[in-house]
Amino acid sequence: MLDLYLPMMRCAGVLAAAQLGLFAQLARKPATAIRLAAALHVQAHGVERLADLLVSAGYLQRRRGGVYANSAHTKRWFTPSGEVDFTAGLAWTREAWSLLGGLGPAIARGGPSVSLWQRMAKQPKLGVTFAKYMRAFAEFSSPRIAKAVTLPRGAKRLLDIGGSHGLHSIAFCRANPGLEAVVFDQAAALRETRRHVRASGMQSRITTRVGDCTKDDLGRGFDAILYFSVAHNQSASGNARVLAKCSRALNAGGVLVMHDYLRGHMPEPYNAAFDLTLLLEVGHRTYGLADFQSWVRAAGLQRFRQHDLAPAAMGTLMTATKP
Numbered sequence: 001m002l003d004l005y006l007p008m009m010r011c012a013g014v015l016a017a018a019q020l021g022l023f024a025q026l027a028r029k030p031a032t033a034i035r036l037a038a039a040l041h042v043q044a045h046g047v048e049r050l051a052d053l054l055v056s057a058g059y060l061q062r063r064r065g066g067v068y069a070n071s072a073h074t075k076r077w078f079t080p081s082g083e084v085d086f087t088a089g090l091a092w093t094r095e096a097w098s099l100l101g102g103l104g105p106a107i108a109r110g111g112p113s114v115s116l117w118q119r120m121a122k123q124p125k126l127g128v129t130f131a132k133y134m135r136a137f138a139e140f141s142s143p144r145i146a147k148a149v150t151l152p153r154g155a156k157r158l159l160d161i162g163g164s165h166g167l168h169s170i171a172f173c174r175a176n177p178g179l180e181a182v183v184f185d186q187a188a189a190l191r192e193t194r195r196h197v198r199a200s201g202m203q204s205r206i207t208t209r210v211g212d213c214t215k216d217d218l219g220r221g222f223d224a225i226l227y228f229s230v231a232h233n234q235s236a237s238g239n240a241r242v243l244a245k246c247s248r249a250l251n252a253g254g255v256l257v258m259h260d261y262l263r264g265h266m267p268e269p270y271n272a273a274f275d276l277t278l279l280l281e282v283g284h285r286t287y288g289l290a291d292f293q294s295w296v297r298a299a300g301l302q303r304f305r306q307h308d309l310a311p312a313a314m315g316t317l318m319t320a321t322k323p
Contacts, residue, residue, distance in 0.1 A: 009053065010053070011097075013050055013054055013057065013059075014054070014090060015090055015094045015097070016050060017050060017054060017059070018078065018087050018090035018094075019090075019091070019094060020040050020042060020050075022036065022040065022050070022051075022054075023059075023070055023074055023079055023087070024079060024080065024087070025039050025040060026068060026070045026079075027070060027080065027081055030067050030068060030069035031067060031068060032066050032067055032068070033045075033047045033048035033066065036051070036068060051068045055068070058071055058073065059071055059073065059074045060074065078090065083140070084139045084140040085136065086133075086136050086137075088129070088132035088135070088136045089133045089137070091129050091132070092129050092130055092133035095126060095129055095130075096277075099281065103276070103280050106279060106280045110279075110283070111282075111283030112279075112280060112281060112282065112283055115281070115282050115283060116130075117282070120188065121188070127188050127189070128191070131164060131189060131192065134164055134165060135164075135167060135196070138165055138168060139167060141314060142168045142170070142171035144314070145168065145171070145228075145259065145317060146171035146172050146174070146175040147175065148307060148309070148317055149172075149257050149317065149319065151172070151176055151179070151223065151224045151255060152223050152253050152254060152255055154178070154223075155179055155223035155224050155254075156178060156179065156180060156223055157179075157180055157181075157182075157221060157223050157224075158180070158181040158182070158222065158223065158224045158225070158226065159181070159182050159184055159218060159222045159225045159249060160181055160225075160226045160228075161184050161185075161213050161226060161230060161242070161246075162189075162213065162228065162229070162230040163183035163184060163185055163193075163226065163228075164183070164185050164189040164193065165192065165193060165196055166181075166183045166193040166196050166197050166208070167196065168226055168228055169181035169183050169197075169206050169226075170196070170202055170206065173202055173205050173206060174202075179224075180206070180207075181205065181206045181207075182206075182207050182208070182209050182219075183197075183206065183207070183208045184208075184218070185208075185210070185211070186210065186211070186212060190210060193208050194208060213242050213245070214238055214241070214242060218245050218246065218249040220248070220249055221249075221251060222249050222250055222251065222254060223250070223251055223253075223254045223255070224250075224254060224255050224256075224257060225246045225249060225250060225254070225255075225256050225257065226257050226259075227242070227243070227256060227258045227259070228257075228259040228260075229259055229261075229315075230242075230260075231258065231260045231287060231292070232260055232261065232274075232278055232284060232286055233278075233282055235284060236287070236291060236295075239287075239291075239295050240294075240298055240299075243256070243295045243296060243298075243299040243301075244298065244300075246299065247300050247322055251322070252322055252323065253321065253322065254321070254322045255320070255321050255322075256296070256301060256319065256320045256321075256322075257319050258292060258317070258318040258319070258320075259315055259316070259317050259318070260286075260287065260292075260315055260316065260318075261274060261286055261315045261316070262286065262287065262288055262289055262315070262316045263275075263286050263287065263288040264288055264289065265289065265308050265312070265315075265316050266286075266312060266313065266315070267312055267313060270313055274286060289306060289316075289318075292304075292318055296318075296320040299320075300323070301320035301321060301322055301323075302320065302322075303319075303320060303321040304318065304319070304320045305318065305319045305320075306318050
């Protein structure tokens with residue numbers, strides 16, 4: 001029971017700290033429980049118990065005089081002063097926590113009674129929380145991905161399928177002068193995209209287009225297409241159809257760039273947990289390298305290449321070229 005209880009309380013404590021703004025407050029100035037409680041407008045005895053749990057878990061440090069401070073790990077990942085602030089990820093995890101009680105019934109059914117996307121349609125704030133998390137992850141990953149991918153020489157047009165926040169398009173446009181991009185996603189996912197694009201100074205090079213890649217035509221004349229972290233939200237047959245559309249949308253010599261979390265290429269504990277999460281939330285699953293290779297071949301694309309990112313939990317990049 002302790003094997004279950006201790007990780008549960010550690011996770012709940014971290015999520016509560018993010019919800020209360022505890023990490024952000026300590027990023028401004030280390031404080032005693034009394035001063036921290038006053039700044040957060042909560043009870044001191046509750047904050048002290050939470051802080052002690054977070055000290056034991058390595059998220060906080062307790063200094064002389066009962067002063068609490070963020071650990072180096074927390075500073076790096078969960079405060080504005082870090083490399084990337086994943087506080088949005090903690091907010092999303094808090095929402096996902098509420099879904100876990102339905103895991104047993106979802107396993108019995110073989111999928112969710114209501115998909116995550118249907119929940120977001122009915123609860124727009126849920127979609128906003130998820131989009132903020134995806135943006136935080138893209139802030140961390142997109143520069144690394146853009147650096148790892150070589151687009152065709154002189155590439156002019158890029159289509160970013162499911163591009164949501166637009167950060168991948170921004171990164172590729174920065175890395176490839178003369179490139180213009182279209183971020184293609186459903187309307188709910190594009191609410192903040194134009195603002196992100198304006199903030200990057202790329203508004204003359206990046207546009208948005210509302211659509212559903214499983215139903216709508218993708219257009220023609222693209223030199224590169226991004227298909228990032230979309231495949232695990234589709235069925236195998238759905239991915240085959242979308243990649244066939246991608247092939248038709250590419251110019252000769254154009255490249256399809258895919259990113260996902262592949263079975264056999266991820267740390268097994270992560271793959272097992274993510275695979276089960278997909279069953280619970282959307283009713284799909286992770287795929288292996290052979291799945292992507294078969295979809296690419298069926299789409300008439302060639303020169304399949306695969307590159308595992310580091311660390312391994314960041315997933316795998318794959319590219320294929322239209323002859």
